[in-house]
Amino acid sequence: AQSVAQPEDQVNVAEGNPLTVKCTYSVSGNPYLFWYVQYPNRGLQFLLKYITGDNLVKGSYGFEAEFNKSQTSFHLKKPSALVSDSALYFCAVSSYTGGFKTIFGAGTRLFVKA
Amino acid sequence: GAGVSQSPSNKVTEKGKDVELRCDPISGHTALYWYRQSLGQGLEFLIYFQGNSAPDKSGLPSDRFSAERTGGSVSTLTIQRTQQEDSAVYLCASSLSLAGGGNEQFFGPGTRLTVL
Numbered sequence: 001a002q003s004v005a006q007p008e009d010q011v012n013v014a015e016g017n018p019l020t021v022k023c024t025y026s027v028s029g030n031p032y033l034f035w036y037v038q039y040p041n042r043g044l045q046f047l048l049k050y051i052t053g054d055n056l057v058k059g060s061y062g063f064e065a066e067f068n069k070s071q072t073s074f075h076l077k078k079p080s081a082l083v084s085d086s087a088l089y090f091c092a093v094s095s096y097t098g099g100f101k102t103i104f105g106a107g108t109r110l111f112v113k114a
Numbered sequence: 115g116a117g118v119s120q121s122p123s124n125k126v127t128e129k130g131k132d133v134e135l136r137c138d139p140i141s142g143h144t145a146l147y148w149y150r151q152s153l154g155q156g157l158e159f160l161i162y163f164q165g166n167s168a169p170d171k172s173g174l175p176s177d178r179f180s181a182e183r184t185g186g187s188v189s190t191l192t193i194q195r196t197q198q199e200d201s202a203v204y205l206c207a208s209s210l211s212l213a214g215g216g217n218e219q220f221f222g223p224g225t226r227l228t229v230l
Binding site: 032034036042043044045046049051090092094099100101102103104105106107 | 205207222
């Protein structure tokens with residue numbers, strides 16, 4: 001069965017420090033991997049995606065993510081966190097195996113402290 | 115250009131009543147998706163449309179849920195005989211196409227459904 005795991009409910013980081021939000025997945029076939037962000041009282045917004053090619057993908061607001069096939073991971077990173085990065089982050093995987101489906105992780109709440 | 119819009123933004127209903135939720139996708143987007151987000155939970159994939167067709171309805175939680183899309187644009191999600199466990203935020207998203215599954219989805223603001 002396809003699944004996405006975000007092992008941390010919450011990540012706390014000080015402003016200016018690097019941040020990592022973890023995501024691992026289990027899917028048959030080639031996965032399409034995404035990160036979305038949900039700011040308070042706002043809808044979900046696309047951050048970045050991995051389809052194929054370079055394992056390091058760059059996205060909006062200075063975020064990047066590294067696809068690691070052997071570890072089936074797609075961790076979200078940013079070199080220097082901002083207070084405004086505080087939000088709920090979702091990892092998602094789309095796959096055609098057994099019919100098209102997009103599976104979202106449970107979400108990780110990021111708190112960046114000034 | 116306009117994003118994905120959903121109506122109503124909030125809906126309070128009594129248990130046993132039917133409700134209809136509407137989604138207007140971004141113009142030109144052929145793929146449309148419905149999700150449910152319960153309090154403190156992630157997103158639960160309900161159904162997708164490619165054009166007007168919904169090839170897989172297995173994600174719908176029960177036969178009280180149905181969805182349709184006409185004219186390749188607006189979609190409605192109908193919940194019959196609502197139950198308290200149906201209370202959640204219902205999110206709609208659209209993307210350019212489903213082809214390859216690699217298109218990012220653009221989300222609407224959601225409809226918050228409360229069943230009393």
